[in-house]
């Protein structure tokens with residue numbers, strides 16, 4: 001089914017894909033058990049929960065959106081999926097931190113989502 005060859009991922013296209021995925025996701029702050037900082041239930045409307053006492057909200061949101069965006073690409077990496085996602089999460093967040101404009105975009109988008117939920 002996936003016959004059309006897709007362009008390889010770059011940090012830029014990963015961030016862009018995360019931005020596109022954010023509107024359809026629900027986001028809420030929650031108290032999670034100690035071993036979980038955040039989690040996501042995948043689906044048409046992915047449900048993301050973040051424990052902001054345990055991890056930064058943007059870091060966690062990027063992490064969970066990468067799970068959403070890369071879901072199909074990660075099929076063959078399932079046993080080491082977290083290793084890959086954590087590495088990409090750090091790289092995408094570093095890219096965002098390097099630009100005031102990008103930081104502002106994510107701050108506004110995440111704040112807006114959290115405000116809608118209240």
Ligand SMILES: [Zn+2]
Pocket residue numbers: 063067082085
């Ligand atoms: Zn993860």
